[in-house]
Amino acid sequence: MTGAQSLSGGAAVAIFGGLFVAAIAFVIWSLSGNRVGKTASPALIADARTLRPVAGSARIYVVRRGFMGGMAGMKIDIHGVASGQIRMNQFVMAEVPPGTYTVETAMARNGIKPSNSQTTLSVQGGDVVVILAMLKVQSLRSTTTQERIVGTEAQTAVATTKMIEWTNRSASVA
Template identity: 55%
Template sequence: MNPNNKKWLILTFVAAIIGVFAGPALLGSMGSMGGIVGAVILIAAVGYIVYLLSANKVGKAADPAAVKDARSLVPAPGKARIYVVRRGFMGGLAGMKVDIAGVASGQIRMNQFVMAEVAPGTYTVETAMARNGMKPSNSESSVTVAEGEAVVVQVMLEVRATHAVTVQKQLSPGEARSEIANTKMVQWTS
């Protein structure tokens, strides 16, 4: 573990312990003001969560025929397929932007995937959390697909001390089949 991350993890743990034990006592000692402060903190926390989730523009569920075809991992003659599947628990309800340059873009949440049928060639797959936009701290990878080939890119959110980044990993054929079989397909938004 990175020493800087270890420091923040320890500080977060210590702050949580202090908050659990000292928080009620501090708010109680403030009398009626403690209730007001507690209510303001609760409203702020709920407001922040609503703000984060309001950027979700996840595509509609794909129809059963499209899902069955996608799960076969077999592209049309002369074509190739690129799948982007999202796994991981962290930030699972928040939308993650997926952009295959010049092909399609959309958003997915935890345990969802999108599929693009493309001409053979090299494509750039870029991912970012919906509220972050496409920033350099988010991930980008180059994917080369040959005719008749299906490539599955797994994306996850990696939480760091002060921010989170998306991480991409190209899966082996066995892992790819399992991931696509156990996730929900959504349509691209554009």
């Protein structure tokens, strides 16, 4: 008689157990890359939510939204200014002098293929830039995406998320 043979009960349990342990190990490894900063002070949060920079400076906000990969850290780097990590429904804010800046995002555990995206922007005194950072999941890899948001959408994004302090910053960054 030919045909498919089934596994014995013990072999099936062993295979399932091995796959379960491997899945748990992968989740732990993924989350171990998190280096999220601490929650900002209430005064700093209140000031950030006004979306009004100090006279002569500009503000750059990076807000993370989206469900996919929400507990995994997303690295945020404003080249030459500050860097840190945020998770879902969190944001960081940098008060910067007028100039040109590059904002780069990547997942904390990039894996084999980088997940980076970047935006280069020029700001003048009084400008406020809010960037929405999300994770786009594709069949074989995930990438971070950035989208500039304005108006009520930007105000709502900052007002309804938790502010996190930068983990590395220059002396001039709020």
